[in-house]
Amino acid sequence: MICKSLPGCFGIEISKIDLSSSLSNDEITNIKKLFQDFHLIVFKEQNLNDDDQLKFTEYFGELEEFPEADKTKESNKTYHVANVTVEGKHLKEEDDQVIFQKVNQRWHTDSSYRFIPSYASLLYGIEVLPDEARGGETEFVNMFKVYENLEDDLKTKLESLHMVHYYEYGRRMFPNLPPVSAFERENIPPVSHPIIRLHPDRNNKRSLFFTANAGNEIGGMKQEEGASLHSHLVDIVENSSFQYKHRWEKGDLVMWDNRCLLHRAIPYDMNKYRRVFRRTTVAGSTAIKGPFLNPENIRN
Numbered sequence: 357m358i359c360k361s362l363p364g365c366f367g368i369e370i371s372k373i374d375l376s377s378s379l380s381n382d383e384i385t386n387i388k389k390l391f392q393d394f395h396l397i398v399f400k401e402q403n404l405n406d407d408d409q410l411k412f413t414e415y416f417g418e419l420e421e422f423p424e425a426d427k428t429k430e431s432n433k434t435y436h437v438a439n440v441t442v443e444g445k446h447l448k449e450e451d452d453q454v455i456f457q458k459v460n461q462r463w464h465t466d467s468s469y470r471f472i473p474s475y476a477s478l479l480y481g482i483e484v485l486p487d488e489a490r491g492g493e494t495e496f497v498n499m500f501k502v503y504e505n506l507e508d509d510l511k512t513k514l515e516s517l518h519m520v521h522y523y524e525y526g527r528r529m530f531p532n533l534p535p536v537s538a539f540e541r542e543n544i545p546p547v548s549h550p551i552i553r554l555h556p557d558r559n560n561k562r563s564l565f566f567t568a569n570a571g572n573e574i575g576g577m578k579q580e581e582g583a584s585l586h587s588h589l590v591d592i593v594e595n596s597s598f599q600y601k602h603r604w605e606k607g608d609l610v611m612w613d614n615r616c617l618l619h620r621a622i623p624y625d626m627n628k629y630r631r632v633f634r635r636t637t638v639a640g641s642t643a644i645k646g647p648f649l650n651p652e653n654i655r656n
């Protein structure tokens with residue numbers, strides 16, 4: 357196993373390890389430590405079928421199930437992220453499945469619309485764009501660093517605020533999409549999460565936590581006021597220098613920590629190029645903790 361730091365302030369590339377083989381306890385422990393320290397790992401030159409990826413993902417915790425039956429294959433624990441059907445047909449840019457990919461071109465963390473959002477996502481490159489194609493990368497940003505560099509008065513303002521996250525928000529961006537199913541509406545209602553997130557596994561270190569693909573409302577604020585603050589936060593992330601852009605090669609498995617990174621897909625010519633990924637996701641274990649739940653802030 358060979359490790360190399362990625363450009364930017366987080367992330368590591370690991371090569372010369374075969375994730376489809378049985379890994380030793382020492383190897384798993386080592387990978388978990390690197391993940392905790394670097395937030396993102398790129399595993400190079402993998403050859404993984406569905407079962408290999410599911411098995412590797414399970415080393416990190418319970419698997420998250422996807423609510424959308426039409427975007428999964430045999431298992432509802434693997435997610436087909438592609439502009440190609442599971443049978444292999446290249447879809448037009450206007451197809452609903454492809455439009456769903458565009459929702460992910462906004463900064464987000466996976467499954468922020470759940471009461472307990474995911475811990476980690478693992479995305480495997482099956483068909484990737486050729487070298488000459490523009491776009492198609494996945495871009496990440498370190499939200500610990502973004503938080504640290506906020507102005508003090510903004511930090512104070514955000515301290516007690518929540519954002520409302522809801523799965524149906526994609527329909528506001530793309531109103532022509534079919535409505536959510538009764539199952540989706542029933543199982544994933546809107547939720548609020550603190551905008552400042554405490555990380556109990558890091559001595560309650562703070563990060564900024566919001567998304568741009570699952571809403572723009574801030575609890576307790578008028579809609580326009582909340583949307584304006586949300587848009588300001590998006591601008592800050594957009595212009596931050598704490599980013600890493602991953603240019604995909606076939607066989608890359610990229611694993612990232614949804615608790616402290618945002619990501620987005622970079623647009624590309626969807627009618628010209630096929631792009632096929634498989635995603636598995638490690639479920640989170642607890643609801644998000646905000647500063648108001650910090651024991652130091654509770655009066656005796």
Ligand SMILES: [Fe+2]
Binds near residue numbers: 460464619
């Ligand atoms: Fe995503």
